[in-house]
Amino acid sequence: MMRDQLLGGRYRLVRRLGEGGMGQVWEALDETLGRNVAVKVISLLAGDGSRADEARARFLREARITAQLQHPNIVTIHDLGETGAGSERAPFLVMELVRGEGLDAMLRRGVVTRADAARWGALISDALAEAHAAGITHRDIKPSNILITPSGAVKVLDFGIAKAADPYATADRLTQTGFIVGTAPYMAPEQARGFPEPRSDLYALGCLLFEMITGRLPFQAPDMVGYLSAHLTQEPPTPSSVSAGVPSAWDDLVLRLLEKNPDQRYSSATDLSQALRRLDGTPEPAGGLAPPGEQVPRPQAPTAPLPPPVPTRKAAGPRPRPDTTSTHTLDRYDVAAWLIILSQLVLSVCLSAFLLVSAFTVGAGLYSGLVTWIYTAVLKPRSTGLTRGTGRVAAAAVAVQIGVLVHQTSTSRLALSGAWPFFPVLVLTIAAYCYRDIKTRRAARSIST
Ligand code: ATP
Ligand code: MG
Numbered sequence: 001m002m003r004d005q006l007l008g009g010r011y012r013l014v015r016r017l018g019e020g021g022m023g024q025v026w027e028a029l030d031e032t033l034g035r036n037v038a039v040k041v042i043s044l045l046a047g048d049g050s051r052a053d054e055a056r057a058r059f060l061r062e063a064r065i066t067a068q069l070q071h072p073n074i075v076t077i078h079d080l081g082e083t084g085a086g087s088e089r090a091p092f093l094v095m096e097l098v099r100g101e102g103l104d105a106m107l108r109r110g111v112v113t114r115a116d117a118a119r120w121g122a123l124i125s126d127a128l129a130e131a132h133a134a135g136i137t138h139r140d141i142k143p144s145n146i147l148i149t150p151s152g153a154v155k156v157l158d159f160g161i162a163k164a165a166d167p168y169a170t171a172d173r174l175t176q177t178g179f180i181v182g183t184a185p186y187m188a189p190e191q192a193r194g195f196p197e198p199r200s201d202l203y204a205l206g207c208l209l210f211e212m213i214t215g216r217l218p219f220q221a222p223d224m225v226g227y228l229s230a231h232l233t234q235e236p237p238t239p240s241s242v243s244a245g246v247p248s249a250w251d252d253l254v255l256r257l258l259e260k261n262p263d264q265r266y267s268s269a270t271d272l273s274q275a276l277r278r279l280d281g282t283p284e285p286a287g288g289l290a291p292p293g294e295q296v297p298r299p300q301a302p303t304a305p306l307p308p309p310v311p312t313r314k315a316a317g318p319r320p321r322p323d324t325t326s327t328h329t330l331d332r333y334d335v336a337a338w339l340i341i342l343s344q345l346v347l348s349v350c351l352s353a354f355l356l357v358s359a360f361t362v363g364a365g366l367y368s369g370l371v372t373w374i375y376t377a378v379l380k381p382r383s384t385g386l387t388r389g390t391g392r393v394a395a396a397a398v399a400v401q402i403g404v405l406v407h408q409t410s411t412s413r414l415a416l417s418g419a420w421p422f423f424p425v426l427v428l429t430i431a432a433y434c435y436r437d438i439k440t441r442r443a444a445r446s447i448s449t
Helices: 049-066 103-108 114-133 171-177 198-214 224-233 248-257 269-280 332-361 370-376 385-410 422-448
Strands: 011-019 024-030 035-041 077-083 090-096 146-148 154-156
Touching (some): 114 198, 198 248, 198 269, 332 385
Antiparallel strands (some): 146 154
């Protein structure tokens, strides 16, 4: 890329703004409309051959989807194209030129104030809420993808671009290998495993907020593998243990975002945005925000009142929430978990009832006490095939429930504390049934012979 170069017959490069892992970003003049824009050339996807062509076509397809996003806190994509020839051929995207400073540059100069962190965090959450409502996950929330304008507005860059520019992510390869895209120091555990979801963006934002209020990341590691393993296995420190004076409400909010299990984080970016707006109103304790001397003086006044959130496309109005950031709100996974637990209970009660009723119908007498009947009340040698068949179906249903329980706990989808007490009950119920069924069949054989 060189100054004065013309891309797509229309965009004249003016000056280089920066360079990242995918390529360079230039300020350019759109000669058709006579306005300045920013052009990001994805040189990562340059190259000859059908594989490179395929990767570029995929990039353009994906980028076209993210270009649909329209929100004041999301940088607008104006155009997409390809430049160069042969092995130099690379896709580019043309964006709104933001006159602002990258959060990475701001953080290099020192910590930002907690009031700014809350304001900017809420504005980033608004952008995420809009994208998530459109089915788009950012996947690469990090300081260099956040621009702050002199008036204190926030623009989030590169929505979905990390995934789009992943040279290995042809549809089949992605599912086969779960190839990782994103930036290791900010990567959610599930994304590190190759399965990003919208709440992975909340985790990354948690890392970013941690960095904003303490001046360092929650985990420190020498390399990418070290970061990924820390995200997967280590408990993050509380922000207040890293930077004295951080209020406990901030500790609660950030640690909730850094939960390993996405179910335990805020259930949506909208909820997080509301929690950050409440924090923004929290009076600061005497003695300032960051350790003395680390405060960044800025000429602008970015702590101006926080604008209300722009409604997302689902037009979700503000939902009433308990007025504390650490309260776990009921989300759809909680509801699913409790439905499963309830169905397990109902099934085990049904099986137990079946055992009890069948014991009565064969006239074997009365059984007293729950434990006694679970272990002893069961089929009799003269039970009919229908009675036995029904019992087996009920036992199989309970076995399926055990399988579901084991699967869900292994994939961490279920609230373990709520589910485990039912596990031994279910296993005992099945064991009791099998034991009595075998005994009954033996007895039946001995009667018939
Ligand atoms: P990555 O390639 O992983 O996203 P990165 O975010 O560090 O890495 P780029 O996205 O290439 O790098 O951006 C490089 C720099 O260009 C950014 O730090 C930012 O300051 C600047 N920049 C990017 N887009 C714009 C824009 N639309 N307007 C103004 N500056 C921009
Ligand atoms: Mg970027």
